[in-house]
Amino acid sequence: MNLRRILLVEDSDRDAELTVEALAEYQLLNRIERARDGAEALDYLYRQGAFAQRPEENPAVILLDLKMPKVDGMEVLRRVKADPQLKAIPVVMMTSSREERDLARSYDLGVNAYVVKPVEFKEFIDAIRQVGAFWALVNEPPP
């Protein structure tokens, strides 16, 4: 079964690990590509830099942390949604805090989902699960 990749953009290794755990918990067996910041994420998406050799196929979903060094999540989102080649990729914004203005801006830029990372791991798992299930499994990727 050729499952499409999930791009996880997360600067925190802990959060990344916890996210992967949570996805595994939910039996999402997609291959997870990780970018450590926004710049890497863009490299990945545009197949440049360290990711120049990656397969052509775009990820099924981008799990995007908001607050990151260098290029932050908001910038990544803006670039993705501004790019006709990329904008069809669903983006789930994940953040530690429910700041109204972040939320509003994210939706302005065309985010597909906005998830406040719960402190409770269990809740976190649930949130990831819901997002992952929806975009990685249920939705057909755009052609």
Added chain:
Amino acid sequence: MRRAAGIVQDITERKAAMDEVLAGRARLEAALASMSDAVFISDNEGRFTHFNEAFATFHRYPDKEACARTLAEYPAFLDVFFPNGELAPLDQWAVPRALRGEVVTNAEYTLHRKDTGDRWVGSYNFAPIRNAEGQIMGSVVVGRDVTERKRLEAERETALAKYRTLFECFPLGITVADREGQIVETNRLAEEILALPGGELRTRKLGGAEWQIFRADGAPMPPEEYPSLRALREQALVANVEMRVLTPRSESKWLSVTAAPLPFDGYGVVVTYADITANKRDQQALQSSEERRALALDAARAGTWEWELATGRNVWSDELWGLYGLPLRSCEPSYAAWRRTVHPDDVNRLEKALQEVVRDGGELALEWRVSEPSGGTRWLMSRGRPHRDEGGQVVRYAGVVIDITDRKQAEVRLRESEARAQAMLRAIPDMIFRLDRKGVFLDYKADIKDLHEQARSVVGRRNRDISPPAFASLIERKIEATLAAGQMQTFEYKLSVPEAGELDFEARMAPSGPDEVIAIVRNITERRRVEAELLRTRNTLLEAQRIARLGSFEYIAATQTTVWSEEEYRIYGLDPAKPSPTYEVMLAKCIHPDDEALLHQTFMKAVERLTVYELEHRIVRPDGSVRWVHDRAQPYLDSQGRLVRYVGTTLDITERKQAEERLQESESRLRLAIQAANIGLWDWDLLSNAVYYSPEWKRQLGYGEEEIAHNFQEWQDRVHPQDLDTALRRIQAFLAKPVGRHEVELRMRHKDGSYRWIYSAADVLRDPTGRPVRMLGCHLDVTERKRAMEVLRRQAERLQWLYGLSRAMVQAGGTVEGTVMVAMRHLIAMLKCQPAIVGVFDREDGQAELYVANGEGETIIRNVPLPPKEALAEWEGLRQARVEIVEDTNSPVGPQRLAHMLRAQGLRSYVGAPLATHQRVAGALLVGWPEPRAIPAEEAEIAGEVAGQMTVALEQIRLLQEATQHAQTLERRVVERTAQLEAVNRELEAFSYSVSHDLRAPLRHVHGYVDLLAREAGEGLTEKARRYLATISAASREMATLIDDLLAFSRLGKTEMHEAALDLPPLVAEVSRSLEQAHPGRRISWRVSPLPRVYGDPALLRQVLINLLGNAVKYSGPRDPAEIEVGCAGMEAERAVLFVRDNGVGFDPAYAHKLFRVFQRLHRADEFEGTGIGLAIVQRVVARHGGRTWAEGALGSGATFYFTLATTPPASAAGAVAEQETSI
């Protein structure tokens, strides 16, 4: 009887008639038959040839024929007596006497019928009848029955004698006086009392000056108080006036005087005098210290006695001896001893009474007299009571004896005075009736000429039963009125009397006891008739006089009295019922004091020369009003040419006089007004060209009376040359066509050389052809008015100019330079000054700016050092903020340094004015001239005013500059502050943003990995290890909650509020529902009372409710069920006080103040979870809405949290809210 009188009087006529009778028998028969007197004619033999009907009646014959006898037959049955009672022989009877030729009138004979016993009196007129030859042919006798008249006359004689006797016997002095007070009647006692013997009293007048009369209090009694005069004046009884009289013989007497007006015609007043001199003396003695002693004696004048009936033993107290007139214990007390002391006249009466008392065993009460050794008597009274033994038998009497002499004497006096009164009543010769309240006649006394014959039988009968009902009612009413008033009532009535027709009566009714009255009744019929007639004739005259307002008067020379007509009384304002005043009284009382002497002189002159008296004079009425009258009277002389009287008229001319006076007044008023108004008069005779100039006319030009001649030239010479033409032209124009009046204002030269403004107005007088002959005018000096008007005009101009300057300065652009230049240009134009200088001082840097302007241009010199301090100090005007005027800079007047400086600049005079506000001198204005000059005050004022305006303008400029600078500074600061605030805000925001992310991430990691660890380790973990992991989890979770709350709290201060009207109940319901869902298993009883609509931010208020209701749920955890109440506790300063109450664990009130602080908790975390931020959020939200929060509670008994919210829209948002509401 009365009707016959006319016939009797003229016997010659009768004789002529008799001749006729003899001539014609039939005529005679008829004439005789109609006569009421007995007429009988005899022949010369004494045979009765003719007699009439009355003859028979006269002689008491039943039939006429029986009379037809000869005279000789008469003596057989008729006795005739002379008036003296002697029997008249037949030859002395009327017929024989007539036949003997006697002609007699009123011969009286008493006739007696022997057969019937009738007795009557006849009055006879008789005369012989002669034939042509003079022989006696017979006699005619006319007889009239005068029996009744004689009887009445006799009765009157008797009565008069009786009354005269009574009059003399009265125990009072009596005088009777006529209306004038002349004494006409007096009795002996009056003569005695008044100490004037015999006829002397009768020549005097009541109240004459011979008597000096004093009141009881010792003061002289004025004549108007004399009882006699009062009774006359008031026509009323004046009773018992006590007075002391000093008689013409200088004897002092105390009298009690009573005076009563007499109801007689022609009589005036009766006065009685009781000599009370002795009484008075006693009274005065008693009033002294005697009084007390007498009273003491009186008290001692009582004694006691006992009388044993069986033994006859008497016991007398000591006083009894004295009372009985015996020496003390001079004998054995006994009945006999007592009996001896009793007055002989009383002994029998006493013994009889005593026997009866003792026989009946009754009480004893006796009064008797005791003879005094001195000869007098005293009255004693004894009262005693019986004492009985067991058998009821009287054994003893005991009693008291009292001296009652005084009381007895009083009784006697009373009886005497009653008797006196009775006698008085009887003495009054009118009808007198005594009636009781019901109108029953108790007593009467008839009039001498009484026509009430039946009155004799009325005693004991009721008036109503014998009189017409109307009359009876009247009398009963009058009786009631008299008794009610207790005073005499006078009234008149008409009554039909048999045989007399309707008569007029006058009654005076006075109370004579509690239930009876005495009425004195007079027949006033005749008086009424005469009065009525008199009244009728008089009324005609009066009416004429009244219409003419013409009074008439007579002055009777002999008595110097006057008689006035009714209209005369009216003119004088006096009562016509009163007697006319004497000449003297009139002069003193009725004539205006100022005219009194004039009237007297005028009248006396007329009396002396017997000429017509004529005078206009003033009178004073009793009410004080003054009238003018015109008197005119003519003398009437007797045959000897002596003055008898003046008869004249009085005309009330007050209205005419008043009109005259008003005219005079208005004339003098006008004259005074002209004087007061300083109006000069001129009167130009156009024909002679003479002009009269009044003193005021001359005075206006400074001249005295003699300094200006009365001609036209004097005027013409003084008119200002510029005005003369106009004035003359106007005068000519007016004379040519005089319409309205001539008016001109012109200048005339004053004596001092100045010109005065004169207003001249005039009118013309014409001759009958219409040609102007005189011109009359007035002068008014209007110089002052003109000058005042000129000043006003100049002031108005100046104000206008200043206003223009003020506007120009405002328009000068708001710079100092422009303002100053504009002002200086105006000044130079106005004052023609050269130059104008303005110095503006700036104290701060010690520099000044000088602005110099002359007609050609302006110069500005900046940064001039301020004038040296000394120079400024010298300029006092500057310091004192007043205008300095220097008319010559060479003079020592004004600041000398400045003068020196200005001289150097070529200035010789100047006006300096400070530019001064009340705080400081900001500069100075100086206007100068190159030459010394007199500077009018007005110019200095203008300079001062301009300086003032400049000051204001410069001050405004300065303030405006300052304000502009200030505003700019402020604006800059606001920008800076705002930037700072914004930076801080940004930092804060970044901070909280990173807090919200970066603080939460580690917690999430802790939690996540604990979870992973637990899963990884699985069953391998010990129980303890699992508990550790759980604790780590819980701790991190708490930390996360804390961070969330803190962030929410910090965000509260930043978010914008969106206030709107809010209905609380749905919100409460929503929040409580979600709380119930969050706490399944809890039983919560919600009670929400009606809540007002409030205004606030819905999201924030929702948070408040979540926190408060959440707390309530949390802290009532131990309760089942929990009770939570949401309500409104009323209003506080236009805000609703809302509360949330629970029945939870409550709190310690001591820490209530900590409740609302951040992180403050009153419970440990293991009791109740919480971060300590919820209430802080509540407080912050409520505070942002302008309200307040507080809590009440106690440990273990629940808590109540209060907060207040507005119930009206916030002022700024009111419009918006209203809009919102309507759009919904």
